[in-house]
Amino acid sequence: MDTSAFAHALIDAGRLFHQRGWVPATGGNFSARLDGERMLITASGCHKGELREADFLVAGFDGRPIDSPRKASYETLLHCQLYRHDPAIGAVLHTHSIANTVLSRRLDRIRLAGYELLKLLPGITTHDAQVDVPVFANDQDIARLSATVDAHMKQHPHTPAYVIAGHGLYAWGADVAQARWRVEALEFMFACELHA
Amino acid sequence: MDTSAFAHALIDAGRLFHQRGWVPATGGNFSARLDGERMLITASGCHKGELREADFLVAGFDGRPIDSPRKASYETLLHCQLYRHDPAIGAVLHTHSIANTVLSRRLDRIRLAGYELLKLLPGITTHDAQVDVPVFANDQDIARLSATVDAHMKQHPHTPAYVIAGHGLYAWGADVAQARWRVEALEFMFACELHA
Amino acid sequence: MDTSAFAHALIDAGRLFHQRGWVPATGGNFSARLDGERMLITASGCHKGELREADFLVAGFDGRPIDSPRKASYETLLHCQLYRHDPAIGAVLHTHSIANTVLSRRLDRIRLAGYELLKLLPGITTHDAQVDVPVFANDQDIARLSATVDAHMKQHPHTPAYVIAGHGLYAWGADVAQARWRVEALEFMFACELHA
């Protein structure tokens, strides 16, 4: 897959998430791993439901743009943390939904149990499981927030995704399709929790 | 109607259900009866809102693929049970909605009464009726779950549809259009129950 | 405006209402006045979100099809009542929404007060108004239900619209556009009442 193909997979995910109301205003950001050192990531300040190829740039896993005048997304370091943490992660999608925002303002972790869609999460093969999606306090110091996430994931290597309180979901997968399916599954279960 | 026409009727149903949020991630599966021994059914692991013809395969009513390298949907035996149970069933649609998921985690059966849309269900000609949609506990052993459903339907031949707890709805009809209309009617009434 | 233009205005209204979830399954029906004696109305049993020109027929205000083999909508007499009651009515739209269904199962009349969108209703020029949308018990005897509606409207000539309990909304206007805008305004206010 070349850079353009990755961009189009992310553009399509953004269009879908926009229809669902999960990327309001300039919220959210998306990336895909290009190789062991670089990712393609959405530029800062664009609408994630109406992305074009020009809205992406290549950055290293230190968060610095490579050969691009555009500024990477404000939250690039959170993407870097995931790619460095696990070489099997091929794509990272960050969304803002009403359900994840309301639940994460109320809870320290979002516990999901008994849902068939849990089987979309890594390592889970039955609905008869219980998963805790951690909620981290929001922090405008992204380097510090990234370190908090990294410490948590080193202690809890099976973390399936996480939410930043009042902000949004970070989910990932081996490729864009799997990351997108996990977003869909998690947002569905979050909406069920909100209605329960 | 040839196989391709059946596939396109199911593709269109999937696109609609996806807009409604009823087939998140790779959830749901769809089938249509081809004759007295075979059905067309969605392959395992594809997104039901973005189906292509290649995402279908032919399987017997024992659940085995016929001349296809693709794996049938994980829940194929539930489709087989319905086609074997009633030769008048021409299509089976399985959806995951927020309403059916939340209600089925809370209730043993979903009682629907007094709705005009009850008239979409088999054998009902007035809103002044009461229907119980049974809720079965979820089970990753699909053969066992299928036997549970079959036993229930032999005892209650007028079962209009059923829900698997925390998982989703199974509905059917003489053809894809009727099955789709029943899904729409049931999901509408479930959403009303959730808001009531 | 010729018959085809009326059909297309109703087809477009149906597509929009379908996106909103207001015409599930084969629910709802639409008509437009052709002249002092005839209307164009949706045929029985079709999906109102996917109408084609062939899904319409011409009927008299006694509800009988004129030169058509197709059966008129089951609820044709409710359309006839409105066209006979007021010659200024040019279009009638009937929708099934979650909000109107839930509210009408709970209330004898839906009282709307203080909404800016009240100004879309006939004769209202300020938000500082109060409107009662009557709720009639559902009845499969449409001639009897039509007589009940007619008696109410003769007593309450300013009735802006009505709802049949557990069934749906009947709204009207001088033309299809105005009837559609009233449906949008009423459904919006019903949804606000449901969330309040």
Added chain:
Amino acid sequence: MDTSAFAHALIDAGRLFHQRGWVPATGGNFSARLDGERMLITASGCHKGELREADFLVAGFDGRPIDSPRKASYETLLHCQLYRHDPAIGAVLHTHSIANTVLSRRLDRIRLAGYELLKLLPGITTHDAQVDVPVFANDQDIARLSATVDAHMKQHPHTPAYVIAGHGLYAWGADVAQARWRVEALEFMFACELHA
């Protein structure tokens, strides 16, 4: 940017808001500043989700149409107030949503705190902020309502947006894109407040 480009930016915003259900019936109105004395604004009585270029007219900041037989939107003076108040305002968008309608019937001001999306509002750089969106009583005397808004904004120059009770949101930005993003961010936070 010429007049046609402004019209198309507003047409696109309207189409999106319509999909979201934020411009029911003929509700809402949109404008963009053309220069120091004139704006392009939606004409009275059209549907904001289905705008065409012909649905716009040029008006002065006194609200009078310039070289147009069409009537400006009923609420033109509210747009004039904003353009006169702050020369940096380049676009004004007014929407009717279920969330802003329900909240504004209940509250004197809508307090938003701790949301990441607060950063879309003028002068806010952290989620750790608190913003009050004022709610004004609805008034059919738009000149009087406009004077009330103007007096408030002179006292509270950092007002990020406002809501008219039971009616809708007024938001603005340096250009149509920024105004649209603020509408998306505010409506998202209002919906969160409604679900909380």
